Amino acid sequence: MDRPDTTNRKTTEDRGRRTGLRSPVSGHEEEIFGKAYDLQLIKRLWRFLVPYRKLFWLAMLVLPLQQLFALAQPYIMKVAIDSYIAGAQLWGLQGMVLLFLFALAGEVVTAYFHYYLTMLVAQRSLADLRVAIFTHVQKLPMSYFDRNPVGRLVTRMTTDVDVLQEMFAAGVMTLISDFLMVAWIVVIMFTLHVQLALVSLALTPFMLLAINFFRVKARRTYRLIRERIARINAYLGEAISGMAVIQLFVREQNSYREFDELNAAHREANQLSNIYEAGLYSMVEAVGTVSIGLLLWYGGGEVLHGIIGIGTLVAFKEYLHRFFVPLRDFSQKYTVMQSAMSAAERIVQLLDTPTAISSPAMAVVPKPFRGAVSFEDVWFSYQQNDPVLKGVSFKVAPGEKVAIVGATGSGKTTTIKLLSRFYDIQRGSIKVGGVDVREWDLQALRRHIGVVLQDVFLFSGDIRSNLCLGNGAVPEERVLEAVKYTNADRFVFRLAGGLDAQVRERGSNFSTGQRQLLSLARVLVFQPEILVLDEATSSVDTETESLIQDALEKVMKDRTCLVIAHRLSTIRNADRIIVLHHGEVREVGSHAELMQKQGIYYRLYQLQYAMEESKIAPATPQLKIEP
Amino acid sequence: MGGMGRLKSYLWRYWRRYFLGAVCLLGTVTVVMWIPWWIREAVRIIEQGGSPRDVTGYALTIVAAGVVQGIIRTLSRSLIFNAGRDIEYDLRNDLFAHLQKLPVSYYHSQRTGDLMSRVINDISAVRALLGPGILNLFNTPVYFFYAVILMLSMDLRLTLVALLPSPLLIWAVRQFRGKIMKSSLAVQRQMAELSSHIQENLSGMHVVKAYTQEDHQIRQFAKLNEEYQEKNMVLATLRGLIGPCMQGLNGLSVMAVLGYGGLRVIRGELLVADIVAFIAYLNVLAWPTAAFGWMLSLVERGRAAMERLEEIFKAEPEIANPAHPASSIESDVAVEFRHVWFAHDAKTNGHAVLKDISFTLPKGRTLAIVGRTGAGKSTLAQLLPRLYDATEGEILIGGREIRSLSLAELRRGIGYVPQDPFLFSNSLNRNLSFGRDGISEQEILAANHLTRLDRDVAIFPEGLATVVGERGITLSGGQKQRATLARALLTEAPMIVLDDCLSSVDAQTEDEILRGFRSVLKEKTCLIISHRISAVKDADEILVLDEGRIIERGTHAELVERGGLYAELHHHQQLSEELEQI
Numbered sequence A: 001m002d003r004p005d006t007t008n009r010k011t012t013e014d015r016g017r018r019t020g021l022r023s024p025v026s027g028h029e030e031e032i033f034g035k036a037y038d039l040q041l042i043k044r045l046w047r048f049l050v051p052y053r054k055l056f057w058l059a060m061l062v063l064p065l066q067q068l069f070a071l072a073q074p075y076i077m078k079v080a081i082d083s084y085i086a087g088a089q090l091w092g093l094q095g096m097v098l099l100f101l102f103a104l105a106g107e108v109v110t111a112y113f114h115y116y117l118t119m120l121v122a123q124r125s126l127a128d129l130r131v132a133i134f135t136h137v138q139k140l141p142m143s144y145f146d147r148n149p150v151g152r153l154v155t156r157m158t159t160d161v162d163v164l165q166e167m168f169a170a171g172v173m174t175l176i177s178d179f180l181m182v183a184w185i186v187v188i189m190f191t192l193h194v195q196l197a198l199v200s201l202a203l204t205p206f207m208l209l210a211i212n213f214f215r216v217k218a219r220r221t222y223r224l225i226r227e228r229i230a231r232i233n234a235y236l237g238e239a240i241s242g243m244a245v246i247q248l249f250v251r252e253q254n255s256y257r258e259f260d261e262l263n264a265a266h267r268e269a270n271q272l273s274n275i276y277e278a279g280l281y282s283m284v285e286a287v288g289t290v291s292i293g294l295l296l297w298y299g300g301g302e303v304l305h306g307i308i309g310i311g312t313l314v315a316f317k318e319y320l321h322r323f324f325v326p327l328r329d330f331s332q333k334y335t336v337m338q339s340a341m342s343a344a345e346r347i348v349q350l351l352d353t354p355t356a357i358s359s360p361a362m363a364v365v366p367k368p369f370r371g372a373v374s375f376e377d378v379w380f381s382y383q384q385n386d387p388v389l390k391g392v393s394f395k396v397a398p399g400e401k402v403a404i405v406g407a408t409g410s411g412k413t414t415t416i417k418l419l420s421r422f423y424d425i426q427r428g429s430i431k432v433g434g435v436d437v438r439e440w441d442l443q444a445l446r447r448h449i450g451v452v453l454q455d456v457f458l459f460s461g462d463i464r465s466n467l468c469l470g471n472g473a474v475p476e477e478r479v480l481e482a483v484k485y486t487n488a489d490r491f492v493f494r495l496a497g498g499l500d501a502q503v504r505e506r507g508s509n510f511s512t513g514q515r516q517l518l519s520l521a522r523v524l525v526f527q528p529e530i531l532v533l534d535e536a537t538s539s540v541d542t543e544t545e546s547l548i549q550d551a552l553e554k555v556m557k558d559r560t561c562l563v564i565a566h567r568l569s570t571i572r573n574a575d576r577i578i579v580l581h582h583g584e585v586r587e588v589g590s591h592a593e594l595m596q597k598q599g600i601y602y603r604l605y606q607l608q609y610a611m612e613e614s615k616i617a618p619a620t621p622q623l624k625i626e627p
Numbered sequence B: 001m002g003g004m005g006r007l008k009s010y011l012w013r014y015w016r017r018y019f020l021g022a023v024c025l026l027g028t029v030t031v032v033m034w035i036p037w038w039i040r041e042a043v044r045i046i047e048q049g050g051s052p053r054d055v056t057g058y059a060l061t062i063v064a065a066g067v068v069q070g071i072i073r074t075l076s077r078s079l080i081f082n083a084g085r086d087i088e089y090d091l092r093n094d095l096f097a098h099l100q101k102l103p104v105s106y107y108h109s110q111r112t113g114d115l116m117s118r119v120i121n122d123i124s125a126v127r128a129l130l131g132p133g134i135l136n137l138f139n140t141p142v143y144f145f146y147a148v149i150l151m152l153s154m155d156l157r158l159t160l161v162a163l164l165p166s167p168l169l170i171w172a173v174r175q176f177r178g179k180i181m182k183s184s185l186a187v188q189r190q191m192a193e194l195s196s197h198i199q200e201n202l203s204g205m206h207v208v209k210a211y212t213q214e215d216h217q218i219r220q221f222a223k224l225n226e227e228y229q230e231k232n233m234v235l236a237t238l239r240g241l242i243g244p245c246m247q248g249l250n251g252l253s254v255m256a257v258l259g260y261g262g263l264r265v266i267r268g269e270l271l272v273a274d275i276v277a278f279i280a281y282l283n284v285l286a287w288p289t290a291a292f293g294w295m296l297s298l299v300e301r302g303r304a305a306m307e308r309l310e311e312i313f314k315a316e317p318e319i320a321n322p323a324h325p326a327s328s329i330e331s332d333v334a335v336e337f338r339h340v341w342f343a344h345d346a347k348t349n350g351h352a353v354l355k356d357i358s359f360t361l362p363k364g365r366t367l368a369i370v371g372r373t374g375a376g377k378s379t380l381a382q383l384l385p386r387l388y389d390a391t392e393g394e395i396l397i398g399g400r401e402i403r404s405l406s407l408a409e410l411r412r413g414i415g416y417v418p419q420d421p422f423l424f425s426n427s428l429n430r431n432l433s434f435g436r437d438g439i440s441e442q443e444i445l446a447a448n449h450l451t452r453l454d455r456d457v458a459i460f461p462e463g464l465a466t467v468v469g470e471r472g473i474t475l476s477g478g479q480k481q482r483a484t485l486a487r488a489l490l491t492e493a494p495m496i497v498l499d500d501c502l503s504s505v506d507a508q509t510e511d512e513i514l515r516g517f518r519s520v521l522k523e524k525t526c527l528i529i530s531h532r533i534s535a536v537k538d539a540d541e542i543l544v545l546d547e548g549r550i551i552e553r554g555t556h557a558e559l560v561e562r563g564g565l566y567a568e569l570h571h572h573q574q575l576s577e578e579l580e581q582i
């Protein structure tokens, strides 16, 4: 974990690019097409508003009502002062005060109503958006998760969506009415007096230029902020899961330094954006004031020369004031919006990541299904030009027990990951039940194959929920049976709560072996047609293991079984053994056949046997398995 | 120290910036309050046909005021907001530093996603309190101050009437505070739930896919999300009320002035112009009052978040450096356990995982531990580098009780290979040289050769620069294990702990590694845990652990002879081998 992302993530992003993922937008292209690009983003997100469009439009309708109530107040005041106070009519004044109260109440109620509706629309549509992202992420291929840190994706679904929420809360929906107001005032000013209008608005083009400058600059910073907070989150997630390792190796200081670096980068981007925001806001305010100064200077002279009336000047002053108030609000909302758009970019980018592996349109679910498996000349590489499997072919008949053995890194795990279609192969074909896995309905395929992966994972919850997972309707006996077969009952029923005993994140309150037993029990609860065990008992003691072997034999009668193991004792029940070496099938046959052949398996076997047997270092022949 | 107390200490750190920001703010407000006056004067001169010179003078003053205002406003906002960012940064760093001190057991009781959410989202909420929150905290009183002064200078009684709704304002603030805080807390908690769920789902993606749990996971997520939305809506409802309420109160003041002032005008005590001016001042106050309401919700949210952070800060780093660390002494006995007991939840009388463990491991010797799954082997090993502290009894390293040694020194003296191979998502190179500074390329190559990782690296297109996935997911099981082994060897610690570290390695590679190891282990004190007899049979002493107790001890030959559990294990392994031979 020494140095953080700078190099590491870059490679990650580069890889992303190579595999056709859209890279984080950058460079000129986007700056030029900025507006059209934003419009596209908004269009994409609009889809999530559509179900709530009635509420949305209602909120929009309430807005003019609210403005009506707001605008009525000065008018009532004017009437009260001009007619009743000046006219000394107490009754009328009372009436006006009551009317004012009414308008005020109306404004308060409508304002609240507008906010409420806006938030309702925002909350609901963003909740939908979150589910949409989550759902999409569930469909992404494993290769995506190999590359993308968990923390980064968490950021997409939480913090980034919250930024969008801020956009609603800041009242971006009133942007349009702000804009209309400004446009109206400009029209009125020009109809009143062109010259004065020109002088008053002389600074506006410069302001617009400045706003545009801001847009480009600030957008870049906001993008940096999103990226950097994601990095912090990714780093954090990793540091928390690996805290024991950090502490064991006394790496706290290094790790702190790395975190500090990320944290400082995040702060730096934020402070830059603060300066931009403060500058923009202050500039709009300042331009407003300066414009009034210009107006008075030029207009004052005109009035004094008798060219225009004082009334026009006063009116212009008022309009100018009203012109800048929405602009000031606008500048604040604009900042929020720029920030939201950069979050939207990331979200849309995630939503656009192709779900490379999915069920075909005409998915097949073969019935009746018998658990035949065949690999035909399968070539596969995780990264281009680095084949891990090189023309692997083998067949497993229904009900057959086949073991895969081979040196570490030879591609055993990869083989079974391909069987469940975690990755798609580059050449050849893999058939399950006689049908190519790419033609299968993906979910059905995986439901037929029960895999115990080398990488044990338990969810936080209780033991029962971990064994049954999402299938609520598993009969109790089946669960008990599975627990018994795997010998997990030895510790499960000693825990307070038994099957309902708590499981902490990743099963951290169990020993490694116990975790393996639980994940093995899980697959037995599912009773799949094809059982695949990848080093499922590697951390379990020999005695327990052999008990499990016997139990498995009963359970898996008539079912197809693929077992990967390094301890050859684990595979003693196999009908056939496949020896994989450097991604190629080197030997296939029963134990006796392979022993006779005196090839790799024979040597492996001899070696292991010798190691168990002799007390002193075995004088085994120099073993070299040349590729 | 409560959450807010801690926050205050951070604020003090940056009081200069906040002070400067406040001064600038005061300047801004002053200018803002003057500008209407200048405008009015200018208009008056124009109206009365004064000299163009005077008009130009005022106009220029206004232009200058605009420019000055722009500059100091930028300054005040950047100063205050950036100070907020600085505190955010400090807080996040300090929280991370504190997290690093917390023992492993703390992490077992927490969910990763929840902790992440606190460090990211809760700190963000606190930051909102520190930036915009504080800005408005300064802003509103200053505006009030000016407005009240101006109003007082015109008429005392009218001012009092205008301030009549103020108690209502205080009452409203009281009403909202507690509720918003509570509601915010619920939202922040739910956010953490959500992020925990996502975090877990993503780290277990392979299981989710293998067991087609996608729909189930989505349903669970949707449920949490729904709750989040509801809680957010409750908060939004509350926050939404504040703004209009504040606005309404301001409106009430206007109304009071209109009614009472109107009455007095009719009585002939005031001029119409006075009321107009009065109302203009109240209008100036409208925005700061509304902002005050907004600030209120920010502050309450920040307080709620700070309380959540405080929960982490309050967690005691139970396993800490002693106040006066002793240094270990030269001793023939590397490790000694004296009647050690251990229970995971000692405080709640959890059942003992280790019971009365005593042994000595002389320097340069090898001790092996075998035993059934869940017997307590890993737990025993974890006591050595103090990942856990023994509940009872003493553990000595180099003749000193480990709790009296400096934690860093103790841990640096142990090369630990955990049972769960954890690598960081970084290059292989960096992962291997994780344990010590200044590890040379040569050393890495040597360690790679010893662990037979060199063959695998040779196949990787990017060699040692290969970036592995999180937790090392892009490596095979055996590669991961051997990488953690190499990482531990490279620390060059005098003691090495191997917890079942070759379980995913094939027999041939294992044999090669073990043979290569023999020379290395000769120089080191070694603790080996394994299920395979092959890995432990050469040890100087073997402990057989069962249900937390040492039930047998001795050398391989002695134990086989004795015919206990060890002999049974040995027999089992032999038997299965023999079975195959038939």
Ligand SMILES: Nc1ncnc2c1ncn2[C@@H]1O[C@H](COP(=O)(O)OP(=O)(O)OP(=O)(O)O)[C@@H](O)[C@H]1O
Pocket: A146, A382, A383, A388, A406, A407, A408, A409, A410, A411, A412, A413, A414, A415, A454, B456, B473, B474, B475, B476, B477, B478, B479, B504, B505, B506
């Ligand atoms: N997700 C991945 N991305 C890139 N490369 C990978 C990935 N998973 C595995 N590999 C590489 O593919 C090769 C084969 O890995 P695999 O996990 O199939 O080995 P294995 O035979 O199961 O080994 P072991 O016995 O150690 O578990 C290894 O060199 C490994 O580094």
Ligand SMILES: Nc1ncnc2c1ncn2[C@@H]1O[C@H](COP(=O)(O)OP(=O)(O)OP(=O)(O)O)[C@@H](O)[C@H]1O
Pocket: A491, A508, A509, A510, A511, A512, A513, A514, A539, A540, A541, B108, B344, B345, B353, B371, B372, B373, B374, B375, B376, B377, B378, B379, B380, B419
């Ligand atoms: N964090 C924890 N909280 C509560 N109990 C725990 C915790 N960690 C482990 N245990 C329990 O302590 C016992 C010993 O666990 P330990 O990991 O030491 O076993 P082990 O002998 O290493 O087993 P294995 O051979 O499976 O690795 C087990 O019963 C386990 O369930």
Ligand SMILES: [Mg+2]
Pocket: A511, A512, A513, B377, B378, B379, B419, B500
């Ligand atoms: Mg263990």
